[in-house]
Amino acid sequence: MKIRKDTAEFLFKIIFLICGIAAVFCVLAISIYLLISGIPAILEIGLKDFLFGTVWKSEKSQFGILPFILTSIYGTAGAVVLGVPLGILTAVFLAKAAPPKIAEVIHTCVELLAGIPSVVYGLTGMTVLVPFIQKTFNLSSGACLLSAILVLTVMILPYIISVSETALKAVPKEYEEASLALGATQTETWFRISIRAAASGIIASVIQGVGRAIGEAMAIIMVSGNVANMPALFASVRFLTTAIVSEMSYAAYGSLQRNALFSIGLVLFLFILLINGLLRLVSERNSLK
Amino acid sequence: MATIIETKKLNLWYGDNQALYGIDSELQDKEITALIGPSGCGKSTFLKTLNRMNDLVDSCRIEGTVMFNGKNIYGDKINVTELRTRIGMVFQKPNPFPMSIYDNIAYGPRLHGVKGRKKLDEIVERSLRQAAIWSETKDCLKKSALGMSGGQQQRICIARALAVEPEVLLMDEPTSALDPISTGKIEELALELKKKYSIIIVTHNMQQASRISDKTAFFLLGKLIEFGDTEQIFNNPQDRRTDDYISGRFG
Ligand SMILES: Nc1ncnc2c1ncn2[C@@H]1O[C@H](COP(=O)(O)OP(=O)(O)OP(=O)(O)O)[C@@H](O)[C@H]1O
Ligand SMILES: [Mg+2]
Numbered sequence: 001m002k003i004r005k006d007t008a009e010f011l012f013k014i015i016f017l018i019c020g021i022a023a024v025f026c027v028l029a030i031s032i033y034l035l036i037s038g039i040p041a042i043l044e045i046g047l048k049d050f051l052f053g054t055v056w057k058s059e060k061s062q063f064g065i066l067p068f069i070l071t072s073i074y075g076t077a078g079a080v081v082l083g084v085p086l087g088i089l090t091a092v093f094l095a096k097a098a099p100p101k102i103a104e105v106i107h108t109c110v111e112l113l114a115g116i117p118s119v120v121y122g123l124t125g126m127t128v129l130v131p132f133i134q135k136t137f138n139l140s141s142g143a144c145l146l147s148a149i150l151v152l153t154v155m156i157l158p159y160i161i162s163v164s165e166t167a168l169k170a171v172p173k174e175y176e177e178a179s180l181a182l183g184a185t186q187t188e189t190w191f192r193i194s195i196r197a198a199a200s201g202i203i204a205s206v207i208q209g210v211g212r213a214i215g216e217a218m219a220i221i222m223v224s225g226n227v228a229n230m231p232a233l234f235a236s237v238r239f240l241t242t243a244i245v246s247e248m249s250y251a252a253y254g255s256l257q258r259n260a261l262f263s264i265g266l267v268l269f270l271f272i273l274l275i276n277g278l279l280r281l282v283s284e285r286n287s288l289k
Numbered sequence: 290m291a292t293i294i295e296t297k298k299l300n301l302w303y304g305d306n307q308a309l310y311g312i313d314s315e316l317q318d319k320e321i322t323a324l325i326g327p328s329g330c331g332k333s334t335f336l337k338t339l340n341r342m343n344d345l346v347d348s349c350r351i352e353g354t355v356m357f358n359g360k361n362i363y364g365d366k367i368n369v370t371e372l373r374t375r376i377g378m379v380f381q382k383p384n385p386f387p388m389s390i391y392d393n394i395a396y397g398p399r400l401h402g403v404k405g406r407k408k409l410d411e412i413v414e415r416s417l418r419q420a421a422i423w424s425e426t427k428d429c430l431k432k433s434a435l436g437m438s439g440g441q442q443q444r445i446c447i448a449r450a451l452a453v454e455p456e457v458l459l460m461d462e463p464t465s466a467l468d469p470i471s472t473g474k475i476e477e478l479a480l481e482l483k484k485k486y487s488i489i490i491v492t493h494n495m496q497q498a499s500r501i502s503d504k505t506a507f508f509l510l511g512k513l514i515e516f517g518d519t520e521q522i523f524n525n526p527q528d529r530r531t532d533d534y535i536s537g538r539f540g
């Protein structure tokens with residue numbers, strides 16, 4: 001009996017270990033695959049020409065991805081600039097001010113927002129937002145960086161709202177009471193104490209939003225025009241992600257074009273690693289406190 | 290002695306539960322008034338009506354008047370934030386903000402528009418000195434207040450309350466989370482502070498009440514049973530329930 005139990009225990013430990021290893025294996029496999037398939041094109045093109053070349057014309061074998069890198073950075077930054085204040089204010093409202101019934105309605109909406117598939121964001125953006133932008137700014141086409149930024153903003157909002165709200169709710173009531181007892185108004189207390197005390201959680205939520213924005217492809221390919229221009233608010237643009245999506249289907253196997261697309265994937269991967277590293281740093285600093 | 294706070298027929302409900310019953314009291318300027326009584330009798334509730342911290346409790350309803358310097362603080366034209374700068378509060382659990390000691394003390398003054406390094410430096414030093422914590426903090430003003438001991442944190446909280454120059458200091462069991470030595474320091478501090486401030490302190494510690502207070506108010510089940518000179522309350526209580534409580538027969 002005793003021995004049977006021990007064997008079962010041992011077996012389960014092995015199973016747990018295998019499950020754990022599976023995740024590690026996937027990450028390793030993807031990293032190695034990206035390195036192997038991404039490096040050749042970079043070597044052939046030259047790292048500098050690849051990263052800082054401003055022209056991408058696959059038909060003329062020009063593979064500079066600076067437009068994509070900058071578009072991804074600008075697009076993400078734009079979404080952060082719009083989404084962070086909006087998200088934090090919503091989170092403060094939900095965590096501190098909203099009457100329970102209203103908070104519940106908003107919660108449900110935020111959850112739905114997080115659950116909407118990105119292709120639906122793209123479709124809505126294409127049929128509603130793009131024509132609207134075109135009319136409002138009198139453009140020849142509304143499919144541009146601005147439209148993509150607006151879509152990304154809505155997509156990262158639920159992350160920022162829900163993570164920030166949790167952080168704000170975790171702020172000890174004693175801090176807020178002390179502030180009120182010193183003659184601060186509620187609003188002053190939220191801005192000077194609550195948000196500050198929840199800062200690391202809020203920063204983490206923003207980084208998560210950045211991760212989501214930089215990796216998004218489907219929604220923005222439908223609203224950004226998809227031309228490899230250097231980024232400008234009203235220009236048709238391509239992101240790192242959408243650059244891969246738009247050419248992969250017809251790039252000839254083994255061609256430099258196809259390999260360069262893998263190299264873009266590698267660059268994107270490095271961006272994500274950087275963002276995750278930042279997130280780790282923030283949450284570690286947080287747990288020290 | 291002048292009266293600084295006077296309550297008249299003060300009734301208070303949390304939802305359907307009445308927590309205070311017709312409290313009539315006169316609290317004197319530049320004195321220490323101790324509020325004593327068994328747990329749940331309404332001491333904290335009474336204290337919080339004096340700076341309207343009860344406004345934060347949605348279910349709370351108040352009747353009667355609380356006159357502060359001759360004005361009803363539950364009247365129409367009262368600015369609650371101004372009231373709270375004039376009646377400061379120190380809580381049971383030390384609750385410094387998660388910022389540097391300096392920023393903790395400067396928080397109130399900054400809130401009320403004090404700017405300029407020099408002016409703030411002065412206020413911070415003066416407040417920390419008044420709270421008898423200057424010598425322990427002067428070399429680490431930039432350090433987080435959360436790194437200090439409980440007793441030091443509580444004195445920082447007192448300094449923080451003093452920085453906005455209140456007239457009255459409300460203290461809700463300020464020493465109940467502290468060791469005897471820190472408690473002694475806070476008691477000394479209270480005796481020093483009463484030269485400039487009126488202090489109302491809730492305490493479960495009978496010795497503490499008799500050591501430091503001029504007046505003592507005994508609460509029981511939401512009623513003010515007896516209120517008078519501390520001497521008289523402890524040596525010659527008029528009500529049998531007061532006698533029972535201070536001699537430890539219940540509560
Ligand atoms: N926020 C609140 N909501 C509802 N009821 C409350 C609230 N605060 C206090 N009460 C009730 O009011 C009564 C008085 O409570 P209070 O905290 O004033 O007592 P206390 O004398 O300070 O007790 P203690 O010595 O334990 O601190 C108690 O019955 C308590 O349950
Ligand atoms: Mg209490």
